[in-house]
Structure formats: structure tokens, C-alpha cells
Amino acid sequence: MDAVAREIFYASLLADYTKHPRTLVLSSHLIEEVESLLDSVIFMDNGRVVESGDADDVRSRHSDGGELAHLTDVLMKMALSSNTAAACRILQKGRDHE
Secondary structure, rough: HHHHHHHHHHHHHHHHHHHOOOOOOOOOOHHEEEHHOOEEEEEEEEHHHHHHEEHHHHHHHHHOOOOOOOOHHHHHHHHHOOOOOOOHHHHHHHOOOO
């Protein structure tokens, strides 16, 4: 979808969600575009959950100081962390699709 179509889609999705609350699963490689839509997040790699929880809690766990990290920052920290090579593969897969 182009940028205008995505904005219309997200606005329609949120309007419908507001009228009819339910669980929606949204999968995207464009984290910056969907971050404001999310209550909960799950980062997966090869079918394995590598981070999950309330979006603000996940952002808070990966924040340094006063400003809350963006979910892209969370993914970058995971990629740079020696604790999870999975995040590196997630980043590489995203770059392969650019």
C-alpha cells in the first residue's frame, strides 16, 4: 500500500476497533508506522518469541533515561545485544526486503 492508502486503512481500522473492541493481529516490518496503534507487542524470529508484553512496558524495559524508547530502538538494542542473535536475523530480513 502507498502512504495515503496505509493512513486511510489504519484510520478505518482504529475507528472500527473503537466501535467493536477486540484483539487484532497486525504484522508489519514498518514498526514506525504502526507503533502508535499498538497496545501489546510480540517480536518473533523463526517462530520464537524474543520479546513481548504491553508496548509501553517493552519500550520502558529498553529505555535509557527519561525518554521512552521507540519500538525500533528496542529492536536495535536487541540486535546489538549479545543476549539475542535472533534480533540480528530480524533486522537482516527487514533489510533484505528493502
